[in-house]
Structure formats: structure tokens, C-alpha cells
Amino acid sequence: MKTRVAVIFGGVSVEHEVSVISALQAIQHMDDTKYEVIPLYISKDRTWYTGEDLLDIDNYKDLKGLLQRSQKVILSRGGNNSVELHKDPKPRFGKSYIGEIDVAFPIIHGTFGEDGVLQGYLELLNLPYVGCDVLSSSTGMDKVAMKHIYRDSGLPILxxxxxxxxxxxxxxxxxxxxxxxxxxxxxxxxxxxxxxxxxxxxxxxxxxxxxxxxxxxxxxxxxxxxxMVQNMTEVNCSVLGDYEAAEASVCEEVLGSDEILSYEDKYTGGGASKDSGASKGMESTNRVIPAEIGEEKTREIQEIAVKSFQLLGCSGVSRIDFMIDKGEDKVYINEINTIPGSLSFYLWEPTGKPYKQLTDELIQLALKRQREREKLMFSIDSNLFSMSNLSGGKGSKK
CATH class of the missing domain: 3.30.1490.20 (ATP-grasp fold, A domain)
Known part of the structure; x- marks a missing residue:
């Protein structure tokens, strides 16, 4: 029986369109002999949809028509500790039940998707999910919290x-x-x-x-x-794994059209790809892979990348962005992206890890974390309300 994977994308952040691109890329590179993909699109008004038409990037050119052809849905807890997908609203005739979900694969960049909000919702459902947990997502997303932690741990930041x-x-x-x-x-x-x-x-x-x-x-x-580092080289490195074991990808040197790599540089420079069915996303950015920074500097960045990933308790795949001050020959962490554009697959393919293998390992990491959590105690089997010394509405703690 195939594992049912709900890929969640879209969302209400300013990176909504980038999320659609990244998600459709990932779906196209999942092993269909092992996984049954269920697309779950969140519109900008926070409505959830599913349907086969959501898998074609060209359909998003007429978003209103696409959503009219798609099914509004909600997630709910079912029997046997399952998570079910239901039609919303419940139809007057017939069943609302669509199917069950075994694992979620969030690919929403930015707020309400990468910041721990969606992860908290999935944990309440007790649904295994790919990627960072609530804490690592929220600290990775908040540059202030991230910088505090990295600075206090001795990692190099500006x-x-x-x-x-x-x-x-x-x-x-x-x-x-x-x-x-x-x-x-x-x-x-x-x-x-x-x-x-x-x-x-x-x-x-x-x-x-x-x-x-x-x-x-x-x-x-x-x-x-x-x-601002005025004479800098921008280098990115991806990390895959969890708190127990993590590995670094090759490094890339990113070439922007200005001192700051713009949104347009990252996502619109490469146009559309008819072969992939979706824009190339981060793959289209001007880059040099592997980065031409020398073996010593490459190792330094890869080591810092793994440390920064595990320090936040990350899981899945992240991309850590660095700046090299060429004047001082110093490396600084710029930020960590816990759901990176295109899932950084282009940094793993040169290591001999194709995109299909990357998505497989991400799903397996999610299931591993769920198995570990099932061994933990989250509640105590006791009935406090049966105790005779409770004082009812007075709220006494005696």
C-alpha cells in the first residue's frame, strides 16, 4: 500500500506563488511507486482545496477558474488515530469523506507556513509532517531570535x-x-x-x-x-537530516544583479520550463555550483551550516545563506531557510542525490520523528476532577 502524502502549498504569505512553484516541482519528483500524492492548496483567503487540476502550473494563470473546478476541504481527526480529508461544506447528499492522509509535506514559504504556525496545527492533528518542528521553524523564521541563538553559541553573525x-x-x-x-x-x-x-x-x-x-x-x-558587507561573496549551503545526523550539500555562489539578490533575481529570471511544468524557481538563479571559494573555505561553510542546522533542532532540508567578507576573509551566517525555494534540490544533485531520492529521504525523516514521538508521554492518565478537595469555580490550588 502506498504512503498517502499531502503536499501543502500556497498560503497567505508574500511568497505564495513561489510556494506553488516549489511544491509542483517536488510533486513531480516523488516516487509514485511508493507515494500517493494529495495536493492541498491554501488560497490567499485561507481556504483549503484539493483536486487534480491543482497539479498543472498552467492552470494557475486562471486562478478563479481553477478554484471553481477544485474541491474545498478540511482536515479532521478520524477513527483509529487517522487524519481524514473531508469536503467542505459537508454535502447535503452523499459522503463528505475523501480519504486519509499518512504524512503531510508542507512547502509553504514565509509566514503561516514556514514559521511554525502550520506545524503546530499538524501536531494538534497528530499528523506526521516533513521538515522542521514548531520551535525550529519559528526560530529559523525570526531573524532576531535566530541571531540571538547563533551569537550566544559562538557562530559568526554580523x-x-x-x-x-x-x-x-x-x-x-x-x-x-x-x-x-x-x-x-x-x-x-x-x-x-x-x-x-x-x-x-x-x-x-x-x-x-x-x-x-x-x-x-x-x-x-x-x-x-x-x-552591510560591501565587498562580499554570497554563498549558500543546504543541510539534510535531523538532530542525530545531518550532512551538507555542495556550496553555491549566487550572482545577483545588485548588492542584494532581489525577489526577481531569485524567481523570475529563468522563466518557465515546459519540461518541468513549472517555473524553475530558485534553480533559475544565476549561480556557480560548486562555489569557487577553495576547499578550505568550502569545508568551513559546510561545518558551520551543519552546526547552525542542528543547533536549532532542524529536521528535513534547509538552506543556510552565508556572506564572505572578501576584505577580511571572514564568513558570516546571513540566515537559515527551513523550507528553501525548490527545496534546494539543485545543491544535492551534484552530490549524487537526485531529487526523487531527496523527497524520499524527507518523507522518511518525518516518519522517523513520528515514531520517536509515539514513545514519549504527553499526558498523564488521571482524573483531577474526581479529587474531593477541589473547590469548583473558586479555582483553588490547595
Whole structure:
């Protein structure tokens, strides 16, 4: 019997379209002799859909028509500890039951998909899922929390200042002074919890800083300002595994059209591929694989990548983005992407791990984690309410 894998994609983040591209790529490279794929698309209004038409990228050009042909669904707990897919709303005649799901495969980039929110929902359902758990997802997504952990653990990160947009509105002058004294110009201003270069800009003076903070504030209330490395090489490395064992991929050197690799650089440069049925996504970015940075620097980055992955308790596949300050010959962690674009398959194929093997290992890691959790105790079999000394509505703790 095939394992029923629900690939969840779309979502309400600014990376919605990128999620569709990544998900359809992954679906096309799953072993259909082992897995039965169930597409679960989350629209921008938070409605869940399934249906065969969701598997064709061309159908998304007419999204309204696509959703009219697709089935609205909900997930629910069934008997025998199962998770079931049902029609929503329940039809007046006939059954609402569509089928069962054995494991979920979230491929939603950004907020409400990569930040632990979806993972928490899947854990409440007790549904095994691919990738990082709630804690590693949320800390990986929040650049401030991530930087705190990496800094306190001795991993190399750039100096930074962070604040809430309300603090900026209330006391902009003191924050500007803090940024100028701590970092000096030029700086990079980022939303703390977005990816794909959305809302990121550089600032070489106070006027540009104000504009950059205003842009970032359109996407988040939490903002990070970092010292800008002006003479840098951008290098990425993927990691696959979990807390027990993890391996690093080859490194890539990313070539952008500006100092900051833009959303367009990452996702629209390669156009569409008729062979794949979906845009090439991150595969289309201008890059050099393997990165031409020398064996010693490659090993250094791969070692840091694995440490940063396991330090957060990550699982599945992630991509860690680095900057090499060529003037100082120093490596810095930029960020970790716990659901990377295209699942970073292009960094694993040069290692001899084809995309089909990558998706297989990711699903097996999810099932392994579920087996481990089934051995743990999450509740105690006792009836506190039967105790005679409870005082009812008074809420006494005696």
C-alpha cells in the first residue's frame, strides 16, 4: 500500500506563488511507486482545496477558474488515530469523506507556513509532517531570535540592531543614533520574519534609512538593521537530516544583479520550463555550483551550516545563506531557510542525490520523528476532577 502524502502549498504569505512553484516541482519528483500524492492548496483567503487540476502550473494563470473546478476541504481527526480529508461544506447528499492522509509535506514559504504556525496545527492533528518542528521553524523564521541563538553559541553573525516599528515611530532619533553608533553606514534593513528578499533594502545615509524602515514596516512590525558587507561573496549551503545526523550539500555562489539578490533575481529570471511544468524557481538563479571559494573555505561553510542546522533542532532540508567578507576573509551566517525555494534540490544533485531520492529521504525523516514521538508521554492518565478537595469555580490550588 502506498504512503498517502499531502503536499501543502500556497498560503497567505508574500511568497505564495513561489510556494506553488516549489511544491509542483517536488510533486513531480516523488516516487509514485511508493507515494500517493494529495495536493492541498491554501488560497490567499485561507481556504483549503484539493483536486487534480491543482497539479498543472498552467492552470494557475486562471486562478478563479481553477478554484471553481477544485474541491474545498478540511482536515479532521478520524477513527483509529487517522487524519481524514473531508469536503467542505459537508454535502447535503452523499459522503463528505475523501480519504486519509499518512504524512503531510508542507512547502509553504514565509509566514503561516514556514514559521511554525502550520506545524503546530499538524501536531494538534497528530499528523506526521516533513521538515522542521514548531520551535525550529519559528526560530529559523525570526531573524532576531535566530541571531540571538547563533551569537550566544559562538557562530559568526554580523552586528545588528533590532526594534519594533512602534519604537521607531515613537523615538526615531534615538534609534537612528544607536544604528549609526553601533553599525555605521551603509546598512541593510530587513523585515525580521520574511524571506525571498521581500522588503529588504540598503541605506547609505539617514534619509535612505528612513525609507528602508518605512518599506520594511509595510511587511512586519519587527525590523532588523545589519552592517552591510560591501565587498562580499554570497554563498549558500543546504543541510539534510535531523538532530542525530545531518550532512551538507555542495556550496553555491549566487550572482545577483545588485548588492542584494532581489525577489526577481531569485524567481523570475529563468522563466518557465515546459519540461518541468513549472517555473524553475530558485534553480533559475544565476549561480556557480560548486562555489569557487577553495576547499578550505568550502569545508568551513559546510561545518558551520551543519552546526547552525542542528543547533536549532532542524529536521528535513534547509538552506543556510552565508556572506564572505572578501576584505577580511571572514564568513558570516546571513540566515537559515527551513523550507528553501525548490527545496534546494539543485545543491544535492551534484552530490549524487537526485531529487526523487531527496523527497524520499524527507518523507522518511518525518516518519522517523513520528515514531520517536509515539514513545514519549504527553499526558498523564488521571482524573483531577474526581479529587474531593477541589473547590469548583473558586479555582483553588490547595
Amino acid at each position: 552586528d545588528y540592531v533590532w526594534f519594533y516599528s512602534t519604537e521607531w515611530n515613537e523615538d526615531q532619533d534615538s534609534l537612528v543614533k544607536k544604528i549609526e553608533n553601533t553599525l555605521s553606514y551603509p546598512v541593510i534593513v530587513k523585515p525580521a520574519n520574511l524571506g525571498s528578499s521581500v522588503g529588504i533594502s540598503k541605506a547609505a545615509n539617514v534619509d535612505e534609512l528612513e525609507e528602508a524602515v518605512e518599506l520594511a514596516s509595510e511587511f512586519t512590525t519587527k525590523i532588523v538593521v545589519e552592517k
